[in-house]
Amino acid sequence: MAKLFLFGIGGTGSRVIRSLTMLLAAGVEIKNCDTVVPIIIDPDARNGDMNRTVELLKTYARLRKSLEPAPAVGDFFHTDIKTLSAIAQSGSGDVKDAFVYDFGNINESFRDYLHYDRMPVESRHLVDLLFTPENLASPLTVGFKGSPNVGSVVLNGLMGSAEIQAFANNFNEQDGDRVFFISSIFGGTGAAGFPLLLKNLRYPDLSGGQRLPNEKALREAPMGGLSVLPYFKVNPSAESAIDSRFFITKTKAALSYYETNLRGLNSLYYLADPVTKSYDNQEGGANQTNGAHFIELVGALAVFDFMAHSKAELQGQELFFEYGLEKDDRPVRFGSLDADKSMQLLGRALTRFQLFATFLTHGLPGTMDAVFAKTLQLPADWKHDDFYRALRELLDNPAYGFTPWLKELATNDRAFAPFQLGSADYNDLVHGQRVETGFFDKGIVTNSLRKSLDDSATKVTHTTRPGQFVELFSKVMRETVDSKIKGF
Amino acid sequence: MFQQLFTSLYQALLGTPAPSSLIPVYQKSIFPGVGLSTFFAVALGMALVYYVVLNRLMTTALFKTSHWLLFVLLTALASAVLAYSQAHSVVTESLNSSGVALEGIEQSAYNRYVLGFLCVNALFGALFFVFWSFVVKSFSTSARTTPVRWPN
Incomplete structure (x- = not known):
């Protein structure tokens, strides 16, 4: 290990x-x-x-x-x-x-931390040489x-x-x-x-x-x-x-x-x-x-x-x-990263996770009685089970969650804004990498994700229910991003 | 076998066909014909449409129990229409071939019986659909657990 x-x-x-x-x-x-x-x-x-x-x-x-x-x-x-x-x-x-x-809980000043007042005078002079009076008075808290x-x-x-x-x-x-x-x-x-x-x-x-x-x-x-x-x-x-x-x-x-x-x-x-x-x-x-x-x-x-x-x-x-950035862009998009390394490392993975987070926010409430949800017993567990509570915290907590983190990245300078945040349109998830749609192909929609989840729900091999949840969503998000979102 | 089975089923709820002159027509032709059509063509057909076409071959959002209940109602309705049209056409054909016409009390007895027949067939259609649902739902992708997860 x-x-x-x-x-x-x-x-x-x-x-x-x-x-x-x-x-x-x-x-x-x-x-x-x-x-x-x-x-x-x-x-x-x-x-x-x-x-x-x-x-x-x-x-x-x-x-x-x-x-x-x-x-x-x-x-x-x-x-x-x-x-x-x-x-x-x-x-x-x-x-x-x-x-x-x-x-x-250091709650003393630097001066007290050093026991300055008990030092021999020669040592005090040395300390005075190395530290300003502000340094010495500064509380370490x-x-x-x-x-x-x-x-x-x-x-x-x-x-x-x-x-x-x-x-x-x-x-x-x-x-x-x-x-x-x-x-x-x-x-x-x-x-x-x-x-x-x-x-x-x-x-x-x-x-x-x-x-x-x-x-x-x-x-x-x-x-x-x-x-x-x-x-x-x-x-x-x-x-x-x-x-x-x-x-x-x-x-x-x-x-x-x-x-x-x-x-x-x-x-x-x-x-x-x-x-x-x-x-x-x-x-x-x-x-x-x-x-x-x-x-x-x-x-x-x-x-x-x-x-x-x-x-x-x-x-x-x-x-x-x-x-080094591939392109000196502001804001930084996935296309600004070097295609062989940074993009490979985080492009698909972040997109999968953002698609996952978006689906849980916008798609899951309407699919709680779908096959995958019933198989994973989500209607009973989603609100009260420790794992799902921790997951929701990790994704949405306003102080430290994934979604607020993406928002902070997107509004900072230099901004990193690869995603269209707040949108429920999965096809427009990644800036500059819109999913192609046609008369017979609606791209990524809640129904297509649900159907893929339903299809794979019985094939998961993990022994615990949270493990099955992660395995199922990882698989479906991976397949969806790989097949639908071009440009990675 | 089917003739005996469906005749027993319908007569258990409706009683003997009326007017009595039409008893052989009902027992030999209408009950087994409508019963078999309702069981296989209507109920099984609707179950296949719901579970396989809509919830496997196509990507629709019709996987919920409310949608399934809607299909139960549609199946009942189709079964009622089937019962009425079958009974009406067979009885009309029988009367025409024998040159007899229903009049007065006989006509109103016929009307009451057909009305009861279409109601009972609607009920049977719904029940048959529920039966086929449990047979067919394992072939579905998105409605495998509709209306209930059992036995999957």
Whole structure:
């Protein structure tokens, strides 16, 4: 059972994991991996972006629990997502069953965290040299406010934690386990956390800190990272410590640090886009909920790319990747992606899932007494069964659902808008790829989908009812998209 | 066999045909003819149209129980029309060949019996359609569970 330990560091880490989860829900295959184990590292416990990603992950995991044995490769929800404590076989006694690293509610200032007032005067002078008075006074409850120098100190404390010990304990190189880090380079938490975690996980013996179990396995394990360069800015605000005018400067400084100090990575993915979008300036907290962005979706593709490489390919010299759009379009459509790679990876899968979501919204209520619905006992189970409730949450929850995610992507800048959202016309689902219709062929309509579902309902092989539901819909949506929607 | 079967069925609900001069015509020709036509041509035909043509060969939205009930009613109606037209044409032909005409009480007895006959045949048509539904529905794609999932 190969696992991917996915460290999402800071707000960008959470947002990329959100996109990745949507792609996994859509059935995009993550090679060489059965289970993804996300570990979100963000000291800002109330961060809106983080919390909605966590809710999404919890919903996915809940839903996925009903789907054992796993759906087939390419079917919706094929890949499992589990918490660290759920996969742990040993050494996880103190680890909470959560996707987020537990910072234990840091509610003190950075000054108090350092015990500044108890330091010898020489140490205080050194601290004064490295940190501004604002840094020292800053409460850590909302994270590091874009200050990597603060983050690097606080995050160093991670290594002795039960979570990291449990991670190392359960890392099994023989199974093909891998590690991937997702972070931004222009903020505080991600920029500081990524190199720190990499160094401490890869070379715990050299870092002078806490030693880890399985050090040899970790030293040889494939590790990759995504570093996201500035792709948005924030509105100027006198009350906020975050000023996006410094994003580029901070990026340059971090890159120059990475150039000489980032060691031990097998693959590094860089991602950037000319900045056009300004978000509200929130230092952190519940109000920091940036709309989903195309760059985060592309960031998620880095994980798929990393996992698609064989271990042998990754164990030569360090590999570096950047991403280029086939066409510099605004908004981005499927036709803007390169036909051989990105389009193959996500075009059909996202379309299948969107067709599925559209049918469940517009088609299912009128087909509850159809053969497929009766066979799956949907009239009885749809409203109250845990699996279907989780599915509806995953698709439609206004904070973290698939449909709101697509809407956010479509209204951001640069927008990713491949679908005609809100329309019940399946033939017009994909922008620029309208289904051909004729006198005898109405294309994709509720009746044709229902008939295909009816036809396949008795052929499903899964042993559980939710498994049959996923198998049936995956099959019919695949056949419909492949046969009717041209251009993939 | 069919003659005996259908005669027994119709007479169980309608009583002996009236006027009595038409008893042989009903028992030998009308009951078995209408019974067989209703059972095979009308009820089976309608069931095949509903389950195979509309809900397998064609892509329609007529898979619901309400649509099935509509077909029960249509089958009953067709069975009633069949009963009336068959009875009328056979009786007319019989009377013409024997040179006898129905008058007065006989005519009104005939009218009452035919009315009862078409009502009973409508009921039989509906029942036969229900019977054929359970036989034929496994050949359907979209109405395999209409009106109920059993036995599929």
